[in-house]
Amino acid sequence: MEIAIPRKHSNRLGATRAREDVEREVAKLLCEHRMEVSGREPLNAELYSVAMHRASLLELCYGRETEIDAGELDHHYLFRTTLAGHCELQSGTEHVSLSAGSLSVSSPSRKSRIRTDTACRSLLLRVDRPALEIKLAEMLQSSLRRPLVFDLEISRAHSGAAVFHSTLRYLCGLCEQVEASARDSLLGPDFTQWLATLLLMQLPHSYSETLARGAKPPLPAHVKRAREYIDAHLGETLSIATLAQAAGVSPRTLQNGFSQFLDQSPAEYIRERRIEAVHRALKADPGRSVTDVLLEHGVHSFGHFAKAYGRRYGYPPSATARRAR
Known part of the structure; x- marks a missing residue:
């Protein structure tokens, strides 16, 4: 199954064409940022979203070459898989080039800049910073003594990359199968707890060595x-x-x-x-x-x-x- 948010969820940018309007709508769901686009024609951007407890799943395509200054992501982590096209991501002093199938993570307190080509389409998992940090402290049974920072780019050969992409497919499948009336309860606090644990156990970050002692991926609620x-x-x-x-x-x-x-x-x-x-x-x-x-x-x-x-x-x-x- 191709990874994509089901199209029964409407395009939140369907009636939005001006650059400043697109920037404002995206900021409501992701973060405050400044965006520059190539050309003067009206934008034909796409943004689909599914809300979860202290997290959200988004699919974004600007349909134009863009340069985005996202500043520092103070309040959340952003897990990104590139579905199509190409983008360049800079986080702090690190720089990576991403193409279809790539997985990257933007962590808080690091300035981020992104450049996308016309075909770039990304699936984004936005998780509130406290949701991950509190879960990590519970797993460690101690307070955090240094920032939780995920590797900027996750190698395709890393076992966690396959788990993450499988999880995205699973999430998109749930969005397709579950009626809107049941979605809030299914994608509630228990689900976010499971998701946070999975991300912490499967993707490399500054506490991975501490957590990698025989733990198994968690089960959904x-x-x-x-x-x-x-x-x-x-x-x-x-x-x-x-x-x-x-x-x-x-x-x-x-x-x-x-x-x-x-x-x-x-x-x-x-x-x-x-x-x-x-x-x-x-x-x-x-x-x-x-x-x-x-x-x-x-x-x-x-x-x-x-x-x-x-x-x-x-x-x-x-x-x-x-x-x-």
Whole structure:
């Protein structure tokens, strides 16, 4: 899937043609800046946006060669992937040249200047500075003693670049699938907490070495809610509709979340959790009826479950009880 904000979100610059008007509208969603454009013709710029709790996702194309002085980004971090065209980015004393597929990050307290060509189109993730700094302090369990500064350009070979682009695809997919009435709750504080943790764990910055000690990428809140519901209701019939309702999302969104972040479907996760729970129960009380244990954990297709159990442990459920005696 090509990364793009769904076009059911309107172009906020659709009726805006003058340079000063475009500059003013972009400043409302990004930051105060000064912009110069080539030529005197009216602009045909595009700006699409999706608001989140203390963050926003934006797609921006000026359709003209521009030079932008953004000054210092005092209040937010700006994660940028170039979708098309070319731009030059200067941050402090650093300078990078960006083309389609490039990933860059502008950090606060560094003066930024940007030059774009006519075809340049960017997808921007704007995250409030406190959202990242407070989350980092929580993860470190201490106050920050130096600024949080991300690498200006993230190499395409860096593992975090692939995770970030995958996350953008996931976000754009959510914007397509989720109705506007449900978007505020889904993209609320829990979502921003997950997003901040992912950015801090996956992209290189001034605290990366401290955080890189075996931590795993975090799960979105709705996937966590579904997992918690499954773990608490293993003995019941667990349909995708029931799980989606418990997680507060559509079945499709839930299935995509499991595939994206757990690399398995909800049904596969349920089966694995039941296998583990049955194994523990049979080892803890080997005198119990295997059938009773299976039924207690929501297993009704004994043959299929026994095969999956055998692939996991190398022997059937009945053998677990014998081994534990």
